[in-house]
Amino acid sequence: MLPDGYSTVGPGKLASVVTCLEMRARPILRPEVPDPHWQLRHVVAPTAEWYRRLFAKVGQEWLWFSRLVMAPQALQAILDDPRVAVYVVSLDGVDEGLLELDWREGSSCELAFFGLTRALQGVGAGRWLMNRAIERAFGKPIARFWVHTCTLDHPEALAFYLRSGFVAYERRVEVSDDPRVTGVAPPELLPQVPIIRG
Numbered sequence: 026m027l028p029d030g031y032s033t034v035g036p037g038k039l040a041s042v043v044t045c046l047e048m049r050a051r052p053i054l055r056p057e058v059p060d061p062h063w064q065l066r067h068v069v070a071p072t073a074e075w076y077r078r079l080f081a082k083v084g085q086e087w088l089w090f091s092r093l094v095m096a097p098q099a100l101q102a103i104l105d106d107p108r109v110a111v112y113v114v115s116l117d118g119v120d121e122g123l124l125e126l127d128w129r130e131g132s133s134c135e136l137a138f139f140g141l142t143r144a145l146q147g148v149g150a151g152r153w154l155m156n157r158a159i160e161r162a163f164g165k166p167i168a169r170f171w172v173h174t175c176t177l178d179h180p181e182a183l184a185f186y187l188r189s190g191f192v193a194y195e196r197r198v199e200v201s202d203d204p205r206v207t208g209v210a211p212p213e214l215l216p217q218v219p220i221i222r223g
Contacts, residue, residue: 035223037222044195045193047169062117079113108129122141132168155189
């Protein structure tokens with residue numbers, strides 16, 4: 026019998042603790058030092074195939090998989106929605122980051138995806154990109170800007186969102202198929218979270 030509060034996560038499954046955060050007003054932007062080698066480009070009419078390649082490049086290390094297992098038609102419908110904006114961050118012309126903003130939920134804007142490859146981590150690009158995200162989100166009449174992150178994400182992600190002005194308001198537990206078991210992600214990723222095969 027399991028102690029109170031414990032639940033068994035079955036073989037081939039992955040569990041994470043999700044923290045939901047929000048901003049109810051536009052914060053003062055944090056100081057940044059832009060680099061002329063960084064470019065932010067709004068991608069108009071992205072294809073699902075192009076998006077998946079960038080999504081995997083940016084998020085594979087942290088087991089981002091939701092858009093990789095989604096039916097191509099369903100993903101394309103999201104990308105084609107005028108209330109969704111996709112941006113790519115490039116370093117000297119090479120795509121190294123993803124920003125996706127989603128205004129489909131009434132008076133809210135979701136920071137749906139936000140990530141940079143190792144080529145842009147630790148150099149101030151995250152703060153620079155977050156400032157651009159805040160400017161664009163609050164450039165429309167919204168009541169809140171929100172995001173969720175989980176314990177599988179970059180270890181500094183939650184602290185970064187808090188420093189950026191988000192406030193935590195809810196915690197959830199997510200159980201999903203382990204993408205390393207289903208073949209969506211290589212089995213060697215995230216070695217600190219061992220695969221349970223049963």
